[in-house]
Amino acid sequence: MISIAVGQSGFSALLEEELTVLRGVKCQEKDDSAVLYNDKMLHKTVFPHFICEAVSIIEADTVNNLAGSIFDFFINANKNHQFENNWNSIFIESKVINGLSRRSSSVSDAFDVIIKKRMSRISKLMNTGNKLEKGKHRGLFVYFFDFNKVAVGINYYYNGQRRMADDQAAPSRSYLKVEEAYGISGNSPGEGDIIVDLGAAPGGWSYSAAKRGAISYAIDNGPLKGGAKDNNHIIHLKSDAFKYVPEQKIDWLFCDMVEEPHRIIEIIEQWFTQRRCRAFVINFKFGHVNPITLIDEIEKNSIINKTEYTLIHLYHDRDELTMTGLLI
Ligand SMILES: C[S@@+](CC[C@H](N)C(=O)[O-])C[C@H]1O[C@@H](n2cnc3c(N)ncnc32)[C@H](O)[C@@H]1O
Numbered sequence: 001m002i003s004i005a006v007g008q009s010g011f012s013a014l015l016e017e018e019l020t021v022l023r024g025v026k027c028q029e030k031d032d033s034a035v036l037y038n039d040k041m042l043h044k045t046v047f048p049h050f051i052c053e054a055v056s057i058i059e060a061d062t063v064n065n066l067a068g069s070i071f072d073f074f075i076n077a078n079k080n081h082q083f084e085n086n087w088n089s090i091f092i093e094s095k096v097i098n099g100l101s102r103r104s105s106s107v108s109d110a111f112d113v114i115i116k117k118r119m120s121r122i123s124k125l126m127n128t129g130n131k132l133e134k135g136k137h138r139g140l141f142v143y144f145f146d147f148n149k150v151a152v153g154i155n156y157y158y159n160g161q162r163r164m165a166d167d168q169a170a171p172s173r174s175y176l177k178v179e180e181a182y183g184i185s186g187n188s189p190g191e192g193d194i195i196v197d198l199g200a201a202p203g204g205w206s207y208s209a210a211k212r213g214a215i216s217y218a219i220d221n222g223p224l225k226g227g228a229k230d231n232n233h234i235i236h237l238k239s240d241a242f243k244y245v246p247e248q249k250i251d252w253l254f255c256d257m258v259e260e261p262h263r264i265i266e267i268i269e270q271w272f273t274q275r276r277c278r279a280f281v282i283n284f285k286f287g288h289v290n291p292i293t294l295i296d297e298i299e300k301n302s303i304i305n306k307t308e309y310t311l312i313h314l315y316h317d318r319d320e321l322t323m324t325g326l327l328i
Contacts, residue, residue, distance in 0.1 A: 090132070
């Protein structure tokens with residue numbers, strides 16, 4: 001069986017390494033975003049945004065021929081399936097080929113026309129991916145390698161990465177990461193929650209919590225800016241995050257320090273062992289370490305394993321990984 005994993009453009013070498021070294025599958029082919037591999041669907045992965053199993057590779061030279069072949073595949077794959085619930089069609093593409101996104105939209109539109117004509121009832125149950133939930137789906141998944149070549153399948157897993165809307169008052173792009181992380185864990189700070197934000201400046205994460213009515217202790221020697229500056233929900237403490245210990249148990253630990261990942265692991269081990277928080281969002285910058293070894297270490301860490309966590313490469317992450325979850 002051939003499956004496809006699709007991640008952030010520019011990170012497919014790491015995606016491939018994760019699949020081969022950590023998940024034990026054999027990779028066949030890759031481009032900037034996607035890797036084809038020999039095996040079935042994998043859950044609990046870090047770099048993939050989508051994984052679709054049992055894909056067919058279709059090659060055709062025009063929009064209509066591609067849409068027609070995708071439709072033929074779809075009918076054939078569903079010949080014994082009763083459609084009762086809504087289903088999602090996902091069309092995504094390599095990001096390095098000019099005009100490929102337009103091609104993908106045109107084929108998606110042409111597919112819609114065909115399915116409306118030939119399977120009217122089933123077409124009414126189709127969504128186009130706007131509100132896609134994290135998890136396993138049965139629908140239609142199409143990945144464009146180039147103008148004439150796609151991988152297509154019906155069973156796919158969505159890891160939940162999402163582009164977030166910016167906020168003019170947010171003092172940093174980092175704000176988008178913590179906002180995205182809430183969607184991954186299905187949890188976000190609430191009114192009156194207490195946050196400790198280690199490495200908080202210029203204050204994007206604290207600002208995100210303050211917006212939700214939480215109180216954030218922003219630990220950083222650097223200045224807070226934008227909507228985080230003089231915010232009456234944010235208490236700025238110019239201290240060393242490695243030495244800061246809260247006086248009582250708090251709700252959320254945020255940690256986005258630019259520090260060597262093993263130092264971050266050490267600090268969160270203390271926080272988790274002493275049960276100083278109940279939920280967390282932690283970012284690891286992997287610029288100076290091998291991210292695959294880091295993932296392996298985190299996945300084998302006995303203290304982290306006592307929590308309910310997700311480790312993921314977010315849509316808004318660059319050379320970094322985000323871990324979010326709850327202490328149990
Ligand atoms: C990537 S920035 C954090 C961005 C922040 N999350 C936001 O949303 O604006 C990293 C911060 O970590 C802080 N930092 C690094 N080491 C620290 C330490 N030992 N104690 C406190 N802050 C530290 C730096 O001063 C820097 O402001």
